Amino acid sequence: MKRFAALFQRLDETTKTSLKTAAMADYFRDAPDDDRLWTVALFSGRRPRRAVNATQLREWAAERAGIDQWLFEESYPIVGDLAETITLILPPPSAQSDLSLSHWINVLRGLHHVPLEERKARILEAWEQLETAERFLFNKLITGGFRIGVSQKLMTRALSMATGRDEAEMQHRLMGDWQPDTTSWHALIEAEDASADLSRPYPFYLAYQLDEGPDALGAPEDWRADWKWDGIRGQLILREGQHFLWSRGEELMTDRFPELARSLDFLPSGTVLDGEVLAFTEGAPLPFNALQKRIGRKTVPKKLLKEAPIILYAYDLLELEGADQRAEPYDTRRARLDELLKDLPPEAPVRLSPQLSFSDWSDLGRIREGARDAQAEGVMLKRGDSPYLAGRKKGDWWKWKLDPLTIDAVLIYAQQGHGRRANLFTDFTFAVRDGNGLTPFTKAYSGLTDEEFRQITDWVRKNTLERYGPVRQVRPEHVFEIAFEGIFESPRHKSGVALRFPRMSRWRRDKPVNEANTLDDLKEMLAAYG
Amino acid sequence: MAREPVLTFTPSGIYCPAGDFHIDPWRRVSRALITHGHADHARPGHGRYLATEAAMPVIRHRLGDIAIDTIRYGETRQIGGATVSFHPAGHVPGSAQIRVEVGGEVWVVSGDYKTEADGLSEPFEPVRCHAFITECTFGLPVFRWTPQEEVAAAINRWWAANAAEGRASILGAYSLGKAQRVLAALDPSIGPILTHGAVEATNRVMRDQGIALPDTLHVGPDFDAKAHPGPLVVAPPSALGSAWARRFRGASTGFASGWMRLRGVRRRRAADRGFVLSDHADWDGLLGAIRATEAERIFVTHGYTDIFARYLNEAGWDAQVVTTEYSGESLDEPASDGPADDVTEGAT
Numbered sequence: 001m002k003r004f005a006a007l008f009q010r011l012d013e014t015t016k017t018s019l020k021t022a023a024m025a026d027y028f029r030d031a032p033d034d035d036r037l038w039t040v041a042l043f044s045g046r047r048p049r050r051a052v053n054a055t056q057l058r059e060w061a062a063e064r065a066g067i068d069q070w071l072f073e074e075s076y077p078i079v080g081d082l083a084e085t086i087t088l089i090l091p092p093p094s095a096q097s098d099l100s101l102s103h104w105i106n107v108l109r110g111l112h113h114v115p116l117e118e119r120k121a122r123i124l125e126a127w128e129q130l131e132t133a134e135r136f137l138f139n140k141l142i143t144g145g146f147r148i149g150v151s152q153k154l155m156t157r158a159l160s161m162a163t164g165r166d167e168a169e170m171q172h173r174l175m176g177d178w179q180p181d182t183t184s185w186h187a188l189i190e191a192e193d194a195s196a197d198l199s200r201p202y203p204f205y206l207a208y209q210l211d212e213g214p215d216a217l218g219a220p221e222d223w224r225a226d227w228k229w230d231g232i233r234g235q236l237i238l239r240e241g242q243h244f245l246w247s248r249g250e251e252l253m254t255d256r257f258p259e260l261a262r263s264l265d266f267l268p269s270g271t272v273l274d275g276e277v278l279a280f281t282e283g284a285p286l287p288f289n290a291l292q293k294r295i296g297r298k299t300v301p302k303k304l305l306k307e308a309p310i311i312l313y314a315y316d317l318l319e320l321e322g323a324d325q326r327a328e329p330y331d332t333r334r335a336r337l338d339e340l341l342k343d344l345p346p347e348a349p350v351r352l353s354p355q356l357s358f359s360d361w362s363d364l365g366r367i368r369e370g371a372r373d374a375q376a377e378g379v380m381l382k383r384g385d386s387p388y389l390a391g392r393k394k395g396d397w398w399k400w401k402l403d404p405l406t407i408d409a410v411l412i413y414a415q416q417g418h419g420r421r422a423n424l425f426t427d428f429t430f431a432v433r434d435g436n437g438l439t440p441f442t443k444a445y446s447g448l449t450d451e452e453f454r455q456i457t458d459w460v461r462k463n464t465l466e467r468y469g470p471v472r473q474v475r476p477e478h479v480f481e482i483a484f485e486g487i488f489e490s491p492r493h494k495s496g497v498a499l500r501f502p503r504m505s506r507w508r509r510d511k512p513v514n515e516a517n518t519l520d521d522l523k524e525m526l527a528a529y530g
Numbered sequence: 531m532a533r534e535p536v537l538t539f540t541p542s543g544i545y546c547p548a549g550d551f552h553i554d555p556w557r558r559v560s561r562a563l564i565t566h567g568h569a570d571h572a573r574p575g576h577g578r579y580l581a582t583e584a585a586m587p588v589i590r591h592r593l594g595d596i597a598i599d600t601i602r603y604g605e606t607r608q609i610g611g612a613t614v615s616f617h618p619a620g621h622v623p624g625s626a627q628i629r630v631e632v633g634g635e636v637w638v639v640s641g642d643y644k645t646e647a648d649g650l651s652e653p654f655e656p657v658r659c660h661a662f663i664t665e666c667t668f669g670l671p672v673f674r675w676t677p678q679e680e681v682a683a684a685i686n687r688w689w690a691a692n693a694a695e696g697r698a699s700i701l702g703a704y705s706l707g708k709a710q711r712v713l714a715a716l717d718p719s720i721g722p723i724l725t726h727g728a729v730e731a732t733n734r735v736m737r738d739q740g741i742a743l744p745d746t747l748h749v750g751p752d753f754d755a756k757a758h759p760g761p762l763v764v765a766p767p768s769a770l771g772s773a774w775a776r777r778f779r780g781a782s783t784g785f786a787s788g789w790m791r792l793r794g795v796r797r798r799r800a801a802d803r804g805f806v807l808s809d810h811a812d813w814d815g816l817l818g819a820i821r822a823t824e825a826e827r828i829f830v831t832h833g834y835t836d837i838f839a840r841y842l843n844e845a846g847w848d849a850q851v852v853t854t855e856y857s858g859e860s861l862d863e864p865a866s867d868g869p870a871d872d873v874t875e876g877a878t
Contacts, residue, residue: 067671071670078834423795
């Protein structure tokens, strides 16, 4: 664990990407195979199955520290992280240990097979042997959420530095459904045949946001446009008579969208499509909240399949007849995609996302204004001669979104954030005016600067009216402009509406509460945009 | 007739009716006894001040031409019906707890304190009393300090590693107290030690009163940073991301504070390194100090007061929270801290 803790400390004590990458590359060069495989797994969101729950951990930690449970619970929100709270509250360790990261992971995996008392004994024994940083990491292994400022992109770069292999290749190797138990360092990182896994997706190419409009992009004739859909980005893989659907977050979503199983009836194996999963009926996409009902459902009831059937709106072709198409220019890929999909019958679960033809940038600007009517968020711009790159790269793909909708709302509840935002009030509930009262309608967590978060935190401390656990009701005094991407009817909310991607776009210090928007305003927006 | 308490809590601050004086008041009063020179304890505008001999120079430096009288540690003085004396608090050089005795009943006001000796401040001495008015800035069991030698060694290692790579190290530390404590712990053989104006001004005052600090160079407007490679630069926290600091291109930044014990706070500061170094007592320090006073009544003034008071009550003390305007160890030094000319220099 010491080597892994040393890596963690090097990563944690710098904000510079180059130093983080170097630290990881050093680690990947010399760590034992099991340890480095687990490190790749942890930094890509995989972790050992949880063997003890958070309540048990808290009780054991408080007991070992010799304090009452309430004192532990009061300390937790101030520290902001459970693993860290336990680490800090325990007395210093009485012993040392040179056991490796994989050893401790195996200890955790062994807990499933032993009774609770034995689990407790083993956890306490581990705490007794691990120093602060090691103990923190050990606790993180249990509680999950290994977010320590290392993106997958950064790790991929470090692996590429350590192995001398191409970054894009490394990124492709790390994709898909592997677990440390089902592979080895050699098979995952070094073996020559990396495509053996049938389900392995290609890394997604991600677009940058175009803030200033397209004028700076050069000649309009070099660019192609299509709608930016408000659905779930997905990669559909058809290989050897099987199909797989991957999300952008590398989650396998095949079972959630059973409609796509039929794509094998219409398309040949050896095909990989990039597109958007959308709820779709009668030739047109449905609003996002129709799809929302499908998200998070592992099995789909018949009624829902009927109400919100989905399709894949395909806009790029990554593999054709088993051959990687990514190096081909976009125009070529798109022509092959058109050819592949042009004769599909309407019952096919895959459709071609249409290209938008435009004469110049102002023409495209006008088309963009109609995005909401098309159930789209804006337009995508793709350079005609560009290859399909891996990850978020500037230059060839841009998203040009509509300006968000906004509403002025009153801050009524505040809660402290976690992790980097511990000790700051960052999680807010907002209300609109409703007669003489206020009706809560949304939460928002982002959009303010650190300085603004500090100021509002100060203010919340001095203007708390009531506490409900970690939530504070505050004096209704501050108005914020809330920006959002869509508005839907929602019987679950008191206000009757739900917003999509709400965030604080401006602190309206100039506005008194009686000038904030009303519930009627919100309902008008629902009628206009819902 | 019920006897009046030795000290009462008024909108102006802690007040002694028998002696008609206040301790560390936040509103203007005629007579103020001051525990130490930090801005939340020593405020301008009082009629008369009383502080320890060692605290006086800094207080005068910060507050200008005030009517201030001094007292030695342990010396007793009669003020009206009260007998007062000042005792080391170990917080910063000259800092004191103030003992007030009226009719045989003893109350002690801790001001800010720490129980670990830092080699610069007069070490904390517990004072037996009936009632103890204590801070609890770090009154949670997650706050436990590592010994100063270990923190000092970590700072010196960080500095040496940066210097070896030709980088400057900028360390954020309160300009009164923490900065000098860090300076005294540095190993001057590693490289040059540079200071921000706000720190240097306090250094000057302390050197004049005979406190030994290593040699430092003041980074003024015309300072040539290139002429002093691999330096350790001590600056107030507010100067850390400022135009002033940008002259040390590629520098590694560090921050010395008890809050650095929390990873979330450390990361929010976006400093490269956090060194857990506080001039306030940690959880064990607070409890140890309270036990040593043998007081039965405890008043907690600032910090995690609700939680700390509840803990004390459950552990058998008679504890209550009093509302004050002390801020303890805040992450950002108040802007009023330090002479005006230096603040301008540090501003972006």
